[in-house]
Each structure stands twice: as structure tokens, then as C-alpha cells.
Amino acid sequence: MNKKRMIENFLEMIKIHSPSNNERVYAEYLIKLLKELGGEIYLDEGYKNYGGNAPVIFAKFKGNLSGEGVTLAAHMDVIEPALGVNPIIENNIIKTDGTTTLGGDDKAGITSIIETLRTIKENNLNHRDIFVLLTPCEEAGMLGAKNIDWTSVPSNMKPATNMLVIDNAGRAGLIAHTAPSKYGITFTFNGKKAHAGIEPEKGINAVCMAAEAISNMKIGRIDEFTTSNIGSIKSTFPTNVVANHCVVTAELRGHFEEKILEMLNSYEKSCKNAAILFGGEYSIEKRHDYPALKPKDDLKFAKEFAKIYEDIDVQSELKIIGGGSDSNILAKEGFNSIIIGVGMYDVHTVNEYLVIDDLFKTTEAILKYITQ
Structure with missing residues (x-):
């Protein structure tokens, strides 16, 4: 992997303003990039149901290794204030000047996905089938995931059941597998x-x-x-x-x-x-x-990925969490999600920062899992 390139890509992406309900420019950037990397693309236009402007992006990268494929998922929207991000790199950390959020939630997750795909392509690595699922409006009640028209998704583009959601706050090695149901009253x-x-x-x-x-x-x-x-x-x-x-x-x-x-x-x-x-x-x-997110395989997938972290000398930790994400919505469609840490801290605040080594380690683990 190319750490310098990964950091540059992250800095480029956080400067693209993509708040909830207004992610179109960023979505167009990602669609172009995924096509350049060889992805087959399908766009779901569920945003028309809630007044947004960006599609859910499905991408498929056909693999040549046997066995079940894997889905890499993240969300495109960020928490305001996020216009005019001025990133500062200091001692292995990327932060802002304190006037905006950073957007590491969840552009760090998308950076990890893009670097994984780039590394596979430029090194011609053997890999399993890879599906990418990028949603808008996750921060505004998971509206992108909630409004996917699954009956219209082509059968060949239906993502793999095992899904890595790269959207967990905290260090590399954290693996959330269970999250609560939520009621508004x-x-x-x-x-x-x-x-x-x-x-x-x-x-x-x-x-x-x-x-x-x-x-x-x-x-x-x-x-x-x-x-x-x-x-x-x-x-x-x-x-x-x-x-x-x-x-x-x-x-x-x-x-x-x-x-x-x-x-x-x-x-x-x-x-x-x-x-x-x-x-x-x-x-x-x-x-x-x-609804609640619960493992559908008695933690088999979570434990497999924990082993990958341990193999690259990253301490793993299986966690039950109290927050919701796209994973909760996608669980209704039968997906078996784990939410992995990518080094983002103090998310949803102007004090948000990203630990570069954590981003790199999680990306290394994803690459190892997909290509083994």
C-alpha cells in the first residue's frame, strides 16, 4: 500500500463539501474513481423519496479467488460545519483548525476502501469478489440505506452477505458486531x-x-x-x-x-x-x-477478521456498541455486518481528528482479508 497516496486522497476528499442531503458532487467524484479502478456500477435513486440529491453507489469488482465475496461499506455524508476544511497534519494525526469537523466520519472509511482497490489493481493481486456500497444521508437517520429499492438492484450487483462497515470510531482492531434497536418517542x-x-x-x-x-x-x-x-x-x-x-x-x-x-x-x-x-x-x-444489529453466524465473520488484525500485530477487540448505523438497516436485508475502527476520534465535533497509523492498519487488514 502507498501511505503517502492514501493521505493525499483523504485530504482531497475532505475538501469536497458533502453534508447530508447534498452529497452529489462527492458522489460524482467517487463514481468516476470507482469506474477508473475497474468497477461495475449501479446507482440507486432512493434519494428522490426524501429530498436528497445523491444516489447509493453500488460497485462490483469481480475476483478470481473462490469462496464468498465481501462487501466494503461506508457513507458519503459528513456532519456540519464541514465547509472549507483546513486540515493540519501533526505527529501522525490529521485534525482541523478548530472551525469545522474533519469529515473522517466517514471519509476515512472511504479512503481505506479506495486504497485497498488501488493496491489490488496496481499489483494485479488475486482477490475475492469485492462489492462496494457507499450511502448518502447516513448521519440524517440512515435515509440512504433505508430508501434503497432492493427489488431493482440487478442480481449480479447484490452485495455479498459478509459486510465490512468501515465506520467505527476508535482505533484499528475494534470490531463492533452488535448494536441496539432504536425507537423515537x-x-x-x-x-x-x-x-x-x-x-x-x-x-x-x-x-x-x-x-x-x-x-x-x-x-x-x-x-x-x-x-x-x-x-x-x-x-x-x-x-x-x-x-x-x-x-x-x-x-x-x-x-x-x-x-x-x-x-x-x-x-x-x-x-x-x-x-x-x-x-x-x-x-x-x-x-x-x-432494528437491532446482531451477528447472523455466531460471530464467525467477526472472529475471522479479528484473526486478520492479530496476524498484522494489531490487538483486536470484539464489541457491543450503543449507536446505530447503516448496518442496522442493512441487517433487515440479510447482511451480516461488522463495523471496524479506522482511527477517527471526537467525531461530530470541531475537535475531530484521525490517527494515520490506525487508518493504515485497518486498510492493511482489509487488503489481507480480501486477498488471502
Whole structure:
């Protein structure tokens, strides 16, 4: 592999502005590059369903080694502020000047994929079938992955079941194999208006009703595998009016559906009791944002890749994580994903940085796995 070239490619890509819903320029750059590397291309236009402008990119590189192929997946969008990235290289680290995010999430993953393909091509290496899947709008609720029209994907372009998602924060060697299901929840409380200074006793305060309900909910770390959080409490009345409407947004994540349903039931009970206490009304809207990610092969794939890391003297670690990614969505289609670390830290902040050696080591592991 060519470390200098890999770094230059990363620096080139992070300067292409590609926020969620506006990745087209970057997608066109990648399509051209993948074609130059010999890839067969298919583009899914699911972005038309949600107002984006970039396709999901499918690419296939036919191999000459027997056995099941592998899919390399990453996402094209980055978290704002990301316009005008000014990268600084210092002591094996690439960072920004502190005014933007770096975009290592997930352009580091795409850099790794591109360098793997370039190394295979220029050295004419034998390899398994390689499928590349690059999605838009991952950071905005995995909209790219959610809107793929799988019925229209040509059979020869359907990615391999075993999928390396190169999108894990942290060092090379980290292998996430399990991630939670997530529900978005909206609690709506309705009371009764009244003048807060003249006759407050005639009103039913929806904000107080919401506060009563929330005070009886278990929020935060529920157990080892379950978390919840309140995101917003919204009521826009002047202080001289008893508020008759309040909306609370929350989320609930868990690795076991039974526990999630138990918590949802307990939250509804808290809302019901608060409504009875105040004499108001409530409603709950539940949205299943994505399913849980679980290994489909009793960790066989994860352990195989852990062995690859160990073979190149990188300590491996199998992990259960608390975040969601395209992997959760793709699991519904039968893909067996592991999410691997590529050396990005403090992602989603202007303090984001990338450790060059970690990027190089993960790329080395991917190359070894595909060509062995």
C-alpha cells in the first residue's frame, strides 16, 4: 500500500463539501474513481423519496479467488460545519483548525476502501469478489440505506452477505458486531388554558403534567443493554397563560425488544397517571427508527477478521456498541455486518481528528482479508 497516496486522497476528499442531503458532487467524484479502478456500477435513486440529491453507489469488482465475496461499506455524508476544511497534519494525526469537523466520519472509511482497490489493481493481486456500497444521508437517520429499492438492484450487483462497515470510531482492531434497536418517542400533553395571574386554578398546566410524567420515568442508563434520553420539552406560551399543550421528544435504545417494550409500557403508564392526576389528556407516538444489529453466524465473520488484525500485530477487540448505523438497516436485508475502527476520534465535533497509523492498519487488514 502507498501511505503517502492514501493521505493525499483523504485530504482531497475532505475538501469536497458533502453534508447530508447534498452529497452529489462527492458522489460524482467517487463514481468516476470507482469506474477508473475497474468497477461495475449501479446507482440507486432512493434519494428522490426524501429530498436528497445523491444516489447509493453500488460497485462490483469481480475476483478470481473462490469462496464468498465481501462487501466494503461506508457513507458519503459528513456532519456540519464541514465547509472549507483546513486540515493540519501533526505527529501522525490529521485534525482541523478548530472551525469545522474533519469529515473522517466517514471519509476515512472511504479512503481505506479506495486504497485497498488501488493496491489490488496496481499489483494485479488475486482477490475475492469485492462489492462496494457507499450511502448518502447516513448521519440524517440512515435515509440512504433505508430508501434503497432492493427489488431493482440487478442480481449480479447484490452485495455479498459478509459486510465490512468501515465506520467505527476508535482505533484499528475494534470490531463492533452488535448494536441496539432504536425507537423515537413523542409524548403530547393537553391541558386547559386559563389566565395565569387572575384564575390559574381554572387551568390545567400541560408543562406540569409533562414534568410529573417524566419524573416517574427511568431515563438514562436503564441496564447494561438499554438506554433512554429526553431530547426536548416544548411549550411556547407566554408566562401569563396556563399552558394547555406540551410536546416531549425522547428516544429509547436496546438490544432486546422485550425490554424496550417493557420500558415503553412503563412510560405510557407514567403519562396516564400524570393525566389522571391533573385531569388532562396525553398521547404517545412511537417510531421504530431502526432494528437491532446482531451477528447472523455466531460471530464467525467477526472472529475471522479479528484473526486478520492479530496476524498484522494489531490487538483486536470484539464489541457491543450503543449507536446505530447503516448496518442496522442493512441487517433487515440479510447482511451480516461488522463495523471496524479506522482511527477517527471526537467525531461530530470541531475537535475531530484521525490517527494515520490506525487508518493504515485497518486498510492493511482489509487488503489481507480480501486477498488471502
